[in-house]
Amino acid sequence: MPAMPLDGVRVLDFTWVVAGPVATRILADHGAEVVKVERKEPPQLGNRKLGLQCDLNRGKLSVALNMQHPRGVELARRLAAKSDVVIDNFSARVMRSWGMDYESLAAVKPDIICISMSGLGHTGPRSSYVSYGPTLQALTGFTMLMAEPDGTPAGYGYSYADTCGGYTGALAALIAIWNRRRTGRGQFVDLSQFEAVASVIGPALLDISVNGRTQSAPGYNSQEGPAAPHGIYKCRPLDGDDDRWVAIAVRTGPEWRRFVTAIGSPSWASDPKFRTLYLRMRNSAELDANVSRWTAQHSAEDAMAILQRAGIAAGVVENGIDLCARDPQLKERGFWPAVSTARGVTTNVTGIPFKLSGGSGKVRSIAPEVGENFDYVLGELLGLGRAERDELVAAGAVWP
């Protein structure tokens, strides 16, 4: 088996909810040994053996330490001293209260890398505020600018602040590890998920600071230069499902001419009011109504195929079943790998969106039960004998 990029890297993982687990999952998929430190009864966020919670925690180990107990904290500190990276998503005071802030850990292990993925950062007047991905998204403008045409906020069903925070956390860990291999030095990374997600609406923020322009919800207007037609168009129902749409994006003159030919050169398309990109944008309501009349006669799949054959950007607005069970591209590329559960049944999880020619990342196992790796973590990593382990359990410092 080819070596994994993070073979030999141990990550002590205090994170929970979504952003932190996304970051450490990426590290686990590429060879890092990720040890989750958890409470015995964490708030129930769903079934660990299937679905999202399995996805987020797959390939990791779990130990249940009682961080209210001084000896539980002591065990965590000893684990940190044997780790390369310690990741949390608490506000500043939590790790400090356990003596596990960067300064304290660096005193024991000078080249430790500590990454704290808090909501608003470790400094500043609101560093102690409680936040979650959806609330951070609301604060940055993401929520307000994804609105129905009348301005009513209309999403999100998910939290880009969490996923984006997760990617940023994983990237920070990799950069810090790369630097440590060259300098021998560890460091502390103070990651504010608020700032991480604000960073990705950069062009809009520059439009505010440079041009002083107030931003409004872009709706289906292209966010990457003018385009028309550009948006989603309703298609013929599929097996009685009326919620079928195709996304279409037409930019250049040649693309427009190919588009018109592909949809059978209807007479409306030669109307001078659609002659140039500017005119198509100005008359987009009428244009969209005409395009919708064409898409209504086709299934979303057929509309995509016809347009892609003509070299036009078009795609089915895929629902969960399209995505996970029908999409031939994702199937062909093996994007939903199967993993075995404890009872020998297999389930599928979200794959890794990139392949490496020298050996891709792997989904090694489903998520562990809380405390599942008690023997390995206490026995092998910390070298505690059976009697010592039993005594710690009896003292309430750790749950078996």
Next chain:
Amino acid sequence: MTGPAALAGLRVLDLTGHRAQLCARLLADMGADVIKVEPPAGDDARRIGPFLDDLPHLDRSLFFWFYNLNKRSLTLDLNHSRGADILLQLARSADVVIESYAPGTLDRLGLGWDTLHRENPALVLCSIAPFGQTGPYRDFIADDTVLTALGGMLYINGFPNHAPVRPLGLQAYHSSAYYGAIAVMLALLARDTTSEGQWIDLSMQEATAAAVEHVAGAFFERNEAEPRRGTLHWSRFFRVGKCRDGYIMHCTLGDWTSLIEWVKSDGKAADLDSPDYQQVMYRYLMAEHLFDVLDDWVKDYPRDELLERAQLLRQPYATVRPPEALFDDDQLAERGYFVEVEHPELGRKFRYPGAPYLFNGTPWRVSRRPPLIGEHTGEILRDELSIAPQALAALFAEGVI
């Protein structure tokens, strides 16, 4: 500035068009020397607005500015054999090449993986394509909207029984760029032990699907297509509510007792003071009804008054703010989030969004403003490849650079 940057000594050639430019920027911000290789007519991102003072020009695109801070610019015609040859020479001493051409294009230019790997076995090539380098959709084309459609992100946004609503902020591109930078770092770390570079095949469709993985979770756990839920988050603990003068984000994961005491004191608790709601799982099950009651409670409150009191009770409520508010945000100001970047040729300074993370040893930094078109062509070719002045002039006259 304290000492060398985290990625000091790394050389990256950035051949990407506007869909993947964030990837190399993430590396440039941490100190990699990133050379943006543009066609002589300019990168396509330079034609995308908004523009400085709304005057379109290749050097005035704010879209280009944001994604190309900290990079140098080299113009080079890769369709010209001499241009491709120069790129190959640069690749010999580079650590990473990042590209987002249609699959097969690099091969056609004589710059495919086999060639690059032969010329420089330690080189990492990161190919970012809408659907990756293989499969039946390999040659399909897509913009961010089409990618959010085929990645399962678009369908879930908006209200049930309304049309799906388009997510803000090029999330398909950004997710791909983050995964690209992660993949590049992984390949570089692997190189530490193998001394070999690798070819990264990144699919933007997959990166988009990975950003909404609860959709796959719902399918593989319950065989369900995740529905559109309006502003109700999939966890069912968050929903947007409307105050007298604006929107707020409700959250039912804070201390329930103190929240409900407050709602009760306003006479608006309805059945929410039932002990059942003390349990998180009951709040999960009753989310729609619960938020309807809370909406009725907040509707006459001025937004800021509600938020102030919520925060005193440590309730994780938030204001639904416009992005303009970030520029007046005391938390961001205290942390120095926005950074001034000087554009000396314009005699002006502009505030850019800053670091997504603060490294205490090797800080995120602005080392140079985004490059003017071809600004560093001459110096790179002279210093890196020792091309003589006459030869440079000839390349320029021929339109290669």
